[in-house]
Amino acid sequence: MASAAVKGLAGTRQRQQVAAPGWAPRHRRCRCRLAAQAGLLDLLRGAGSTEIATDAEGEELKAWLIERGLPPPKLAAAATPGSGRGLVAAQPIGKGESLLSIPQQLVLTPAAALEQSCLRPLLEEQPLPAWSVLALWLAEQRAAGSAGGWWPYVRLLPERTGCVLEWSEEEVEWLCGSQLHSDALEIRAAAEASWAEMQAVLAAAKAQGRAPAHGAFGRAQLQWAFAVLLSRLVRLAGLGDQEALLPWADLLNHDCAAASFLDWSATEAAVVLRAERRYRAGEQLLISYGQKTSGELLLSYGFCPDLGSNPHDGCRLLLELAPGDAARNWKAAALRQHGLAASQLFPLRMAAAPFELVHYTAFSAAVVGSRQEAEQLARRLFEEGDIPPALQTAALEAVVAACKAALAAYPRSFDGDRAELDRLQDQASAAAASGGAGDGSADAGQQRRRHALQAVVYERQVLSRTVFVLQQELKDVQRLARRQG
Numbered sequence: 001m002a003s004a005a006v007k008g009l010a011g012t013r014q015r016q017q018v019a020a021p022g023w024a025p026r027h028r029r030c031r032c033r034l035a036a037q038a039g040l041l042d043l044l045r046g047a048g049s050t051e052i053a054t055d056a057e058g059e060e061l062k063a064w065l066i067e068r069g070l071p072p073p074k075l076a077a078a079a080t081p082g083s084g085r086g087l088v089a090a091q092p093i094g095k096g097e098s099l100l101s102i103p104q105q106l107v108l109t110p111a112a113a114l115e116q117s118c119l120r121p122l123l124e125e126q127p128l129p130a131w132s133v134l135a136l137w138l139a140e141q142r143a144a145g146s147a148g149g150w151w152p153y154v155r156l157l158p159e160r161t162g163c164v165l166e167w168s169e170e171e172v173e174w175l176c177g178s179q180l181h182s183d184a185l186e187i188r189a190a191a192e193a194s195w196a197e198m199q200a201v202l203a204a205a206k207a208q209g210r211a212p213a214h215g216a217f218g219r220a221q222l223q224w225a226f227a228v229l230l231s232r233l234v235r236l237a238g239l240g241d242q243e244a245l246l247p248w249a250d251l252l253n254h255d256c257a258a259a260s261f262l263d264w265s266a267t268e269a270a271v272v273l274r275a276e277r278r279y280r281a282g283e284q285l286l287i288s289y290g291q292k293t294s295g296e297l298l299l300s301y302g303f304c305p306d307l308g309s310n311p312h313d314g315c316r317l318l319l320e321l322a323p324g325d326a327a328r329n330w331k332a333a334a335l336r337q338h339g340l341a342a343s344q345l346f347p348l349r350m351a352a353a354p355f356e357l358v359h360y361t362a363f364s365a366a367v368v369g370s371r372q373e374a375e376q377l378a379r380r381l382f383e384e385g386d387i388p389p390a391l392q393t394a395a396l397e398a399v400v401a402a403c404k405a406a407l408a409a410y411p412r413s414f415d416g417d418r419a420e421l422d423r424l425q426d427q428a429s430a431a432a433a434s435g436g437a438g439d440g441s442a443d444a445g446q447q448r449r450r451h452a453l454q455a456v457v458y459e460r461q462v463l464s465r466t467v468f469v470l471q472q473e474l475k476d477v478q479r480l481a482r483r484q485g
């Protein structure tokens with residue numbers, strides 16, 4: 001059971017992808033051109049000599065890794081306003097240049113963690129999921145302090161990440177009505193299940209005197225480790241989808257408009273990153289953590305991009321085959337052949353027509369008399385992308401009804417949430433203008449509230465916009481039907 005839950009958690013972690021062309025933000029090309037021009041100006045001004053305020057501990061980690069085989073990167077660690085440490089260009093960088101190449105021995109895969117773990121004999125006897133092995137390794141290294149083999153890396157890991165594992169129950173309730181609420185509960189339940197699942201190993205470790213410093217594997221220590229993993233683990237598609245910690249490279253921050261990401265290169269036998277454009281010396285290098293909505297970023301990484309700045313923002317709508325449909329089993333089998341399930345989440349975006357989900361509801365609404373008929377219709381809808389005219393109205397109506405039901409599921413009024421969000425945004429702007437004086441923890445709590453509100457306000461705007469667009473389409477379909485009839 002725990003491993004199923006852990007799978008759910010894995011699904012929420014960094015899945016780094018290239019931005020789909022349809023979703024490239026309009027301003028991007030323009031920004032690149034400006035950046036290229038800025039790069040040229042910098043060269044003329046001798047930007048190579050720009051002084052960079054580097055971060056001492058981050059640079060010490062880089063030097064430590066270089067001693068262990070890291071080819072010297074063209075990047076430097078630096079403090080970045082509002083996002084902790086980050087990596088900046090240490091010199092002007094050209095498009096396509098190699099920025100980082102992390103050799104295998106510095107990639108912290110679950111296998112590497114197991115190899116180094118004090119619990120290794122026990123974990124070989126009673127294997128735990130990769131996620132738990134890494135968490136135990138992190139907790140062990142942290143407890144060992146400077147005596148541990150990876151202290152230069154572990155001491156840089158944040159005390160708190162802001163991810164949903166650190167939220168109070170009341171804070172999680174702010175997401176009620178949204179699919180994010182189910183995600184949040186699932187992530188927290190997975191961490192709980194992982195904690196429960198490792199108790200037998202921890203008890204054996206205690207009995208055999210294998211656990212290191214007192215309390216190294218306590219609940220709070222493992223909670224910290226789970227939060228670190230949720231906000232830093234990178235899935236390496238080129239390494240069979242393994243998830244790993246990437247020391248120093250995990251200082252890279254996220255940009256919703258970035259296309260580059262870290263992945264394993266078999267030819268270079270290393271995790272690599274190339275420059276997707278030119279960079280000035282001192283400019284921060286940002287990568288993509290995946291095409292995530294702002295709410296998803298909030299749950300895993302504890303930050304939320306500014307409203308309107310995330311081209312992947314939106315919400316997910318849950319659609320299901322009608323439970324009472326006599327053809328439900330045939331339909332479910334036919335859906336599976338197209339990678340869809342009898343209960344399926346669909347992403348909605350502000351500016352995208354949700355064709356796939358209209359096809360899904362057309363399939364759900366259709367009356368089919370056999371398995372073959374279900375398969376035939378599924379092929380027409382999901383392979384050829386064609387909706388039989390007779391199903392169009394019912395499909396559009398079903399999506400509109402599903403969006404309205406999703407809107408009604410939010411417990412608080414849209415206007416009330418919007419007003420509170422505006423107020424918190426004004427307060428945040430005023431605090432930023434006055435230098436951000438005040439109690440840090442109160443600020444963090446207020447920021448979380450603002451981010452949660454931002455997510456649930458935007459989701460409802462997307463749902464309302466989808467209702468509007470589909471109602472227009474419904475009118476067109478009905479007008480056409482009247483003309484033809």
Ligand SMILES: C[S@@+](CC[C@H](N)C(=O)[O-])C[C@H]1O[C@@H](n2cnc3c(N)ncnc32)[C@H](O)[C@@H]1O
Binds near residue numbers: 161
């Ligand atoms: C993989 S780590 C990146 C390094 C991190 N900044 C640090 O100081 O250790 C991910 C964390 O960086 C921060 N972060 C990354 N991108 C950000 C962004 N665009 N805005 C704000 N915070 C960001 C968040 O705290 C997130 O949990």
